[in-house]
Amino acid sequence: MALKPTIYKLNISLSDLDKNYYDTLPLTIARHPSETLERMMARVLAYCINAREHLAFTKGLSEAEEPDIWRRSLDNQLLLWIDLGEPAADRIKKATRLAQTVKVYSFNSKSDVWWQQSQAKFKQLSASVYRFQWQDIQSLARLVERTMEFSVTISDDSAHIAAELGECEVAWTVLQASS
Secondary structure: OOOOOEEEEEEEEEEEOOOOEEEEEEEEEEEOOOOOHHHHHHHHHHHHHOOOOOEEEOOHHHOOOOOOEEEEOOOOOEEEEEEEOOOOHHHHHHHHHHOOEEEEEEOOOOHHHHHHHHHHHHHOOOOEEEEEOHHHHHHHHOOOOOEEEEEEEEEOOEEEEEEOOEEEEEEEEEEEOOO
């Protein structure tokens, strides 16, 4: 019998000071049995950074042909493709043909090695690539509860997160801006 996903209910008070965007995001997240808490929270953070109307989580790890997060127009055009982790350049090349905007957020301890090996191939692609600091993502994962309320304040290239179990700051680096 296959393992079922673990469901998390998050109520996020989002303040993006850079975009002057403020919202309350009631999110229900399905964490795939093979997904770590760190990866799930990197998905949530990427969602917050890109929050706007019609942004949605996909089936993610359960569906290899979909990104982790996408935004579609009312006529179903793929406007934004967001992948988490260290995807292959070929996958992102395909994504750039399908979506108007493509973003990658790497987050784990192998990100530096992955970027060194992939950078030349990514330079040829119209995709933005960001790296969350691994220690910051680990700190964020320690704040997680199955049902939780927290606030996310985004300013410059960092997010301050406050939850019942504590606070942390997650910074990110722009490795490549879309051309």
